Amino acid sequence: MSTSLPSPETIFRAELPNGITVLAYENLNSPSVVISGHLWAGAISETAEQAGLSSLTAGMLMRGTERRTFGQINDALESVGAQLGIRSHAHTVGFGGKALAEELDLLLDILADSLQHPTFPAAELEKLRGQVLTAIQRRADDTSSMAWLAFDALLYPDHPYGRSVMGYEETVSGLGGAHLLSYYRDHYSPQGMVLAVVGAVSPDAVLDKVRRALGDWQAPGASSNRSIPPNVRLDETRRDTVIVEGKSQSDIVLGWPALARCDADYMTARLANTVLGVFGMMGRLGDNIRERQGLAYYAYSRLEAGLGAGPWTAVAGVNPANVERAVEGILDEVRRLRDEPVPQEELADSQSYLTGSMPLRLETNEGVATSLLEIERHDLGLDYLMRYAGLVNAISVDDIQETARKYLDPEVYALAVAGPELANG
Amino acid sequence: MQIEKHTLDNGLTVLLKESRHAPVTTFWVWYRVGSRNEVPGITGIAHYVEHMLFKGSRAFPKEQVHKEIARNGGVRNAYTWLDFTTFFETLPSDRIDLGLRIEADRMVNALFDPEEAALERTVIISERQGAENQPTFLLSEEVVGTAFRVHPYHHETIGDMCDLETISREELWHHYQTYYGPSNAIAVAVGDFDAPSMRARMEELFGPLAARSNPPSVNRPEPPQRGERRLNLEGPGRTAYLQAAYRAPAAKDPDFFPMVILSSILTGASGMSIVAAGPPNRTSRLYRALVETELAAAVSGSLSPMLDPFLYTIAATVRAGRTLDEVEEALNREMAKILTEPISEQELEMAIKQSKAQFAYSSESVTNQGFWLGYASIVAEPDWFEGFLGSLEAVTVEDVTRAAGTYLRKRNRTVGRYIPQGL
Numbered sequence: 001m002s003t004s005l006p007s008p009e010t011i012f013r014a015e016l017p018n019g020i021t022v023l024a025y026e027n028l029n030s031p032s033v034v035i036s037g038h039l040w041a042g043a044i045s046e047t048a049e050q051a052g053l054s055s056l057t058a059g060m061l062m063r064g065t066e067r068r069t070f071g072q073i074n075d076a077l078e079s080v081g082a083q084l085g086i087r088s089h090a091h092t093v094g095f096g097g098k099a100l101a102e103e104l105d106l107l108l109d110i111l112a113d114s115l116q117h118p119t120f121p122a123a124e125l126e127k128l129r130g131q132v133l134t135a136i137q138r139r140a141d142d143t144s145s146m147a148w149l150a151f152d153a154l155l156y157p158d159h160p161y162g163r164s165v166m167g168y169e170e171t172v173s174g175l176g177g178a179h180l181l182s183y184y185r186d187h188y189s190p191q192g193m194v195l196a197v198v199g200a201v202s203p204d205a206v207l208d209k210v211r212r213a214l215g216d217w218q219a220p221g222a223s224s225n226r227s228i229p230p231n232v233r234l235d236e237t238r239r240d241t242v243i244v245e246g247k248s249q250s251d252i253v254l255g256w257p258a259l260a261r262c263d264a265d266y267m268t269a270r271l272a273n274t275v276l277g278v279f280g281m282m283g284r285l286g287d288n289i290r291e292r293q294g295l296a297y298y299a300y301s302r303l304e305a306g307l308g309a310g311p312w313t314a315v316a317g318v319n320p321a322n323v324e325r326a327v328e329g330i331l332d333e334v335r336r337l338r339d340e341p342v343p344q345e346e347l348a349d350s351q352s353y354l355t356g357s358m359p360l361r362l363e364t365n366e367g368v369a370t371s372l373l374e375i376e377r378h379d380l381g382l383d384y385l386m387r388y389a390g391l392v393n394a395i396s397v398d399d400i401q402e403t404a405r406k407y408l409d410p411e412v413y414a415l416a417v418a419g420p421e422l423a424n425g
Numbered sequence: 426m427q428i429e430k431h432t433l434d435n436g437l438t439v440l441l442k443e444s445r446h447a448p449v450t451t452f453w454v455w456y457r458v459g460s461r462n463e464v465p466g467i468t469g470i471a472h473y474v475e476h477m478l479f480k481g482s483r484a485f486p487k488e489q490v491h492k493e494i495a496r497n498g499g500v501r502n503a504y505t506w507l508d509f510t511t512f513f514e515t516l517p518s519d520r521i522d523l524g525l526r527i528e529a530d531r532m533v534n535a536l537f538d539p540e541e542a543a544l545e546r547t548v549i550i551s552e553r554q555g556a557e558n559q560p561t562f563l564l565s566e567e568v569v570g571t572a573f574r575v576h577p578y579h580h581e582t583i584g585d586m587c588d589l590e591t592i593s594r595e596e597l598w599h600h601y602q603t604y605y606g607p608s609n610a611i612a613v614a615v616g617d618f619d620a621p622s623m624r625a626r627m628e629e630l631f632g633p634l635a636a637r638s639n640p641p642s643v644n645r646p647e648p649p650q651r652g653e654r655r656l657n658l659e660g661p662g663r664t665a666y667l668q669a670a671y672r673a674p675a676a677k678d679p680d681f682f683p684m685v686i687l688s689s690i691l692t693g694a695s696g697m698s699i700v701a702a703g704p705p706n707r708t709s710r711l712y713r714a715l716v717e718t719e720l721a722a723a724v725s726g727s728l729s730p731m732l733d734p735f736l737y738t739i740a741a742t743v744r745a746g747r748t749l750d751e752v753e754e755a756l757n758r759e760m761a762k763i764l765t766e767p768i769s770e771q772e773l774e775m776a777i778k779q780s781k782a783q784f785a786y787s788s789e790s791v792t793n794q795g796f797w798l799g800y801a802s803i804v805a806e807p808d809w810f811e812g813f814l815g816s817l818e819a820v821t822v823e824d825v826t827r828a829a830g831t832y833l834r835k836r837n838r839t840v841g842r843y844i845p846q847g848l
Contacts, residue, residue, distance in 0.1 A: 029446030078704075081780075100782055131723070
């Protein structure tokens, strides 16, 4: 058994001449291999009128290439129990797959083929569009999805983070093959692409295989969009209520614009968020709303610090009659985090949680791959996992209070609620 | 790696498996009690009792379980289902003793404080209301309730709302006293430990717990189904859903493994992870017949290993602009085909290969291994899971043909339709 963390000695990193960064970590304990990575063709490059374009483009890559049909790709993967998926996020298009280690060539071949030679067959586009439109239709009936959709629109008006990556019925309906092809040609480039391979394959073999599969890819007409959208401000409280008829429960999303992963406040905010709505059974929010008041099955908080400043949110699902009580419970806990220093012991608990849970997060090949990609994307350094505990433990009670005061305002917030209409309004 | 099996004097079954790939250990305690042990009036009580075991025991006051585990860098959870209730902690290996101490204490010393029981009632009601927001939950509840008239598999594990509102603290306490105790439990540890020391520590912590008398067993077998059952459910939204649930063999039935092959061919291989979604099923027959033809947006199947015969359920989401009738007709054509034409050797081999890959993925996580080892011990025996691949490899085309003829006929199924009222 090895207790050592992935470090500069054990993480292999190389850059190919065409701009692809390869990360590899060997784990011989399981006969499988995971690949995971991203390139810079996410939804920030699409316009509001074409919301869903990036997502639809990514979804079409494995639905036909110059060498294989959709059916042939599925046959090749599933006949050996392998899986591979490509999907768009706000900034990046991410891909991930796994297979038995001896099938790594197959995974890389299909990934390379899909990224370099997609053909966007018209019939496949209609199949996928129908699935996406059905998903959008289901979303309209889902209180949690609708609360998030409304919250993002409230907090980020006229901003890429305020739009759905999947898109909307009217935008997705209007996207044609020509739009997808031109989006692909403009934005899919190996420049800045990252590919992590973790599992029972040596780093030398990984580099050799990746080079053969993707080393020749050139996309001179495309540019990687690594821009960061501007931060937003919230000067007054904004509320939105989405009526979803016939439901038993309402979903609440309440939050603020916060910070990017590279922000100096990040680790403090993450620790403050752990205290607020993660630690144990969902932190102080869980204690208040679930344990003491019995109002909800779930009440937690979430800090989404990505390349740009994402939201810091509190979330709960409650009986429609208890929405206001739950909102008050959330705001009370926010006030307490701002007004009272976190007891030293409570802070130490959350610190132990963040540092102590690392072996669990690194147990599987997927867990290691996720950490390697985070390190690369945010330029944290290959020794980050070794430094991590020190970073967490250096945070003080005062830091937490200061950060809570900076980002969490109980008087000014965005609040979205989705659920049935109350009889008394 | 070998599984070590012991039985303590008080009846506790202990299963140990060393797995030293990461400095992590998982510890599970499985109780032979689930919603199968419930009668009308107390439906949902097994799940309610599970919640109460987080609300304080003699050595771990309220909320201490969550906090102690988190401050030691671990995760914990519990699941209640038809055949079992289970609790686990996964921790860095040098901290796993905490998991053992928590489970030993709450096996017999849970407090069931009346105030806590009252507060937890509304939490569970909220959990049920969250589920009710999902049309697929509502439809499944109706389908399973229609498929089982006699057997207690009839009701959802979460319980009926009227019972959640009225179950008393005394009933919870009685249920706990009846079903919790060493002789009705299986303790499982998988991970980076030394088996003899782990065994000694478990003897030390669990050995002194007094045996309780054996709990009553459930014996209300479902009579054979004699004809297709159908139901409609109306509800909000614009999306229609179809479920077809075929009565299926129990885990220990020799027909179970041919059914696994059928399920894999029709709706795709089953995942082995307790958290991740199942693997893609785009080469499965029903994906081709329903999704590729643009009638459904998605199709999936579920066949779980169970103590008693349960269901193989096919679930489809009707694509926007298509109808339930169109989806059901296409489903029926495909199901007729599997009854009349034998599957190919190639399909059989692919199903086995896919399962092998899922096993390999699953073995990366000790938590997954602990789950399956305990689950297998509840519905069959500990080596049922380890022998899973071997049992699949022994299946022949003829076995599959026979199983299809036995289980996949219309008269053996319940069809439920969710008819959205938002159209």
